[in-house]
Amino acid sequence: MIGRKTLVKNAQRLALVSTIALSVAWSAAADDKTYRFDLESMPLGDALIQLTTQSNWQFLAPQELLQGKIGKAVSGVMSREDALKRLLAGTDLTYSIDDDGRVRIVPVKTEYQTPTGSEAGRSNIDPSQKVDGNKKGAEPNKTMTGELAPVELEEITVTGSHIRGARSASPVFIYSRKDIDMAGVASVPQFIQTLPQNFGGGLSESTSGLSAENNADLNLNSGSGINLRGLGNDSTLVLLNGRRLAPAGLGNFVDVSMVPLSAINRVEVLTDGASALYGSDAVGGVVNFILREDYDGAETRLRYGTATSGDLDDIQLGQTFGTVWDDGHALISYEFQTRDPLDAADRSFSQDARPLHQLLPKQKRHSAFLTVGQNLSDTVKVFADGFFSVRDSRQIRTSSFSPANFDISETEQYGGTLGSTINLSNDWQAELVASLNQSRTTQENKLLDETELAAPRIRKSGTWSIDGKADGALFRLSGGNVKLAAGGHFRRDTYTNSDDLKFNRDVFAAFGEIFAPFVSEENRAPGIERLELTIAARYEHYSDFGSSVDPKFGLLWSPIEGLSLRGTWGTAFRAPLFRELDESSVQGFLFGDVPNPASPNGSTLLALALGGNADLKPETATTWTAGIGFQPVGVPGLSLDVTYFDITYKNRISSVIALFDVFINPRFASLLDFDPDPAFLALLGSLPTSGNFAPGFSFTDAEVLADERESNQASTKVSGLDFSGSYRIDSDVGAWTFTVGGTYLFKNLEQLLESEEAADVLNTVGRPVDLKLRGGISWGYQDFSTNLVINYVDSYRDTRATPVAGVGSWTTADLIVSYNTGDHTDSAWLRNTVFSVSALNLFDQDPPFVTSNFGHNINYDPNNASPVGRTVSFQITKQW
Known part of the structure; x- marks a missing residue:
């Protein structure tokens, strides 16, 4: 925990930085x-x-x-x-x-x-x-050529800044509704898997029950999270309309499969640490789902998809109604989706799996979203939205260690916001928003004859918050107006389960952001077309573990037209999860005669502690990026971008299980306490879940304690390049666009204990590979459009085998074709209707062979590949 003097000093530094730093929209x-x-x-x-x-x-x-x-x-x-x-x-x-x-x-x-x-x-x-009704001698909003109605003005914003109209030096990818449709996907998790920056390992329906890597075994509801940079699902911040969502299951990830795809307006992906802006979890980046609200009319979506091999049908229905009036708007959207399970027997590469085993669960989901906004006056606007989603999942799992059984779960997610914006003088605006979000997971296991293996377990997570901020111009430089955003945040997080275990924490935050254009088009000079500086900082205090202060700096320089150089540096953190702090899970074990070469008699009486740890501190990270964007004036239609990123992630929370080699292997040295606290040993001995395997001794007799509870000992270092390029050519037969994007990782160093050497886990089974690519060619002519996409995952190694085995690369192709009838027909049923056909994994490429050691014998790596095969879908989108 940071001391009071340090906090005061940091606050003084922040105030000084905020005073002298510059920013502007x-x-x-x-x-x-x-x-x-x-x-x-x-x-x-x-x-x-x-x-x-x-x-x-x-x-x-x-x-x-x-x-x-x-x-x-x-x-x-x-x-x-x-x-x-x-x-x-x-x-x-x-x-x-x-x-x-x-x-x-x-x-x-x-x-x-x-x-x-x-x-x-x-x-x-x-x-x-000018358009200023207060100017002496001027008629309100009167021009020489006509009359303009009085308006209150707002600037458009995107993820990466609290300031309206400001731009971030961090890389931000914005995917429009059309981008999502032209990807040919049926759900949010499928779209996320198309992002090269996302790692498929972790908590997802593809790894649930099939992998023990990346905490995939903690996926209690067969949900799907986001795992930017492969740092873990809990190290990517997921937002819905800029607000936090309650985590699912054990409170360890946000289940994005609960978000209705048809309700999404756009997806904004910030691939940089952003705790200075958003607080905890934004280490690998931020994904913000912006839902639709500005729509006047009705839209119906019908989609049917099926795998060409096996029984894997996917049906989706979406209906949206929206209306807009002079000073307000309202929209309601509903989506239903159901998908069959995928049997291992339907895939040739998984024929070795045990009978009845399923690679993907059966999923059924209902989702609804409502939003409304109203201007109460020329300066005050109120808005509200609500969201409800329920998803049922059912999957048959079996292995060489357990009989076939149903893993069944139901997940409910609901929430809403109520807020207001007030336009103040001099282009300042204030905003106050209250948010509530709840997640409820019910999990049960049954034999195939529906006999319960255990009573159903219920887990609930919740978060409610109040956010207030104001932003506007401070003063003007020759390059533009200097702007400031400042505000505060209060949040309460809760977690309960059916064992009457209850956790809650209060979070208070204060933040500020300044953005300055030293040079813009207004004062540009040779060699300096644009120069912008961003400074942000956030202070957060948690009621259960302490505080964190995180700054961020960004600089953008354009030396010539079409070329921009940018860089960012900042710190980020992740607060401990409730399950990691939970000491009710602590267990103790006492072992006699554990081999110890340093002991006079060659052995030691050892006490072992497992479980949660209430003394955990937050994980901390330092992130920086450097990027180049190039849109050459002499080559219209060409756009290139490269970003280098570097993440040093320390104090990571992990646990390592060591037993009879704890004194022999030097990597476990940091786990050993040769002067254990007698009170803690007595506590271990008193726990009903503890076990004594040293007859004649008690826990207080232990000579050494191996503390293998959750601890802040691990670290990760990841670096690499994100790159993208596009080139558009207009011709008499339509517009052609060539695109390529990808991520190349230089290293992925992992260190689980302070006393061991860091190991590079890049290009190994269950971990990220060095190169992922996604590129293609799209063609549009009048109302026709096509998109051919190539996906590539590089080869890697299976280091579990002796000798080390190679895992082949994987290349798949997707084809999406659509036609918009527009107003080319007199039929009311066909007018303004888009017909789309998509074929994902067009050539039905099997995933690379990997020998399975999880007891399932599925023979592929679910962290880096999908078993679905070729799927063909047909979609109709009708606007009324």
């Missing part, structure tokens, strides 16, 4: 350059985000103006203003650019006359009559 003036644009028709808010990404242009836009409006498709090389004009066509919106270069999206009255020529799309605002 980017607001770029219009220019005469041309850019390559590739925007599909989509909700206008999403389209503006894409326009920002493709042209480095930020907008001031009131959310209520964007609701229910669809941006037009924009494709080709043109100026930013021409692109914005095309995007806004038919929306009854236009834009203005004030003397400070700020681009404002504003409504236009029917008498507004669209300018022509080079000023097309821009409001010709008299400098003496």
Whole structure:
């Protein structure tokens, strides 16, 4: 725990840094350059985000103006203003650019006359009559060419910053609704598995009951988590609309299979440590699922998929209703999905498995989402949302160690938020949000004749929180406005189970973020097109273990047009899980005559302790990245990006079981206490779960204690490259886009105990491989679109075998084809309908052979491969 003096000193340092650091939301003036644009028709808010990404242009836009409006498709090389004009066509919106270069999206009255020529799309605002009703002599929001209704303006934000309109120097991947649809997947876990930065090992339905690596054996509900960089499911922060979700099962991971795919608007993936922004768990990164809210109409989705070998049918139904009125919006979405189990006997590579064993469980899920927002006045907006999902899972498991039995679980997840934003003076905005989220897991095991092997067990996790923040401009530099975001957070986390075990903790946090553009388009010079600095810090205090202060710095420099260099450095942490702190699980064992070469008689009376540890401290990490983005002006349509990342993760919580070799193997030296506390030995002896295997002795007679409880001894060091590239070519027969993305790991060092040497576990069974690639070719012509994707997982080694055996690489192909009828038909049933066909693992490639030693004989590595094989799906999406 950090002492009071240290906390005060850190607070003083934070205050000093916040005073002298600089930040601003980017607001770029219009220019005469041309850019390559590739925007599909989509909700206008999403389209503006894409326009920002493709042209480095930020907008001031009131959310209520964007609701229910669809941006037009924009494709080709043109100026930013021409692109914005095309995007806004038919929306009854236009834009203005004030003397400070700020681009404002504003409504236009029917008498507004669209300018022509080079000023097309821009409001010709008299400098003496800006959009400011308080200016002396000016009529409120009156322009020379027409009348604009009064509006309150908001800037668009994405994951990675608390400041509206600010950009993060950290790498952030944004996947739109179209990206998700064109991946051809049926569920959120399937989409997550397409990300090269995600490791399939850990807690997922693919590893449940099939692997003992990466805590996969702690998956009580056959759920699926996210495991960025392979650091563990509990080291990736998962958000829903920017809010934390309650973990499932043992409280050790967020089950993303509970999130309805059809309700998602976009997915934002921050692949950098972010505890300075979001607190605990954001070590490997942050995944934020943004659900739909800005929709006017109805949408029906029907999907049927099946594996071409075996009985693996997947059926999905989604229905969305949305409405938008002048000062508010509402949306409700429902999704149902059911999928059959996958029998090991249906796969040739798993024919050695025991009879009846299933590789994937049967899953059935119902999900519903509701959101509503209302402007109470010109300055105050209130919003609320609610989410409920229930999933049933059933899987037959059998091994050489146990008879065939049903593993059955039911998971419920529900929650909601209630909040308000208040627009203050000088573009400042305050926000207050209360959130609640609960997860309930019921688990039971039955023999095939439905005989219960044990009574059902129920586990509940919950979190409720209150967040408040304010952000706005502090002052102006020559490069733009300096902005600050500051706020506080209070959260209570809870966990209970059917054994009446109860845990709770209170978390208090205070955070601040500053962002400064020293150089922008307003004051650029040769060799320095843009220079931006970001500084953030967060203080968190936990009621059960102490405090953490985490800073983060980011710098972005563009020396020439089209080239950007960026870097970040920060610290991150993960709070101990309740199950890790749980001392009710402690067991003691007493052994006599344990071999000890250092003992005079060659043996030692040893006490052994296992289980949780209430004295655990948080895991800590130092992360840094360095990246290059290149969009050459001379090669329109080309975009390249490379990011180096380095994560040093210390004080990791783990337990190592050692017994009769504890004195012989030097790696176990840090576990030994040669002067054990008699009171602790007496406690071990009194526990009903403890065992005495040294007749004639008691625990207090032990000469040495091997403390093998959970401890902060492990460490991990991961480094590598993320890379991506795309190139678009427009032709008379459509637009062609070539993409490639991947991750290459240099090392994955793991050290479980302080007294052992770190070992590189990269490219071994059950661990991440060095290279994962995903690339493809997409083609779009009028209302047709196709996407051919190639997935590659590199070869690795099976170090469990003697001699070491090789594991082959794995290459699969996916093909997705879709057609949008648009308004090309007079049939109301067919108009605005998208028909899609997808074939995943098109050539039905089996996963590489790996000899199984888990007692299941499935003969593949479930951490790095999928047993599903080729699946063909047909989907209809109808907008009413």
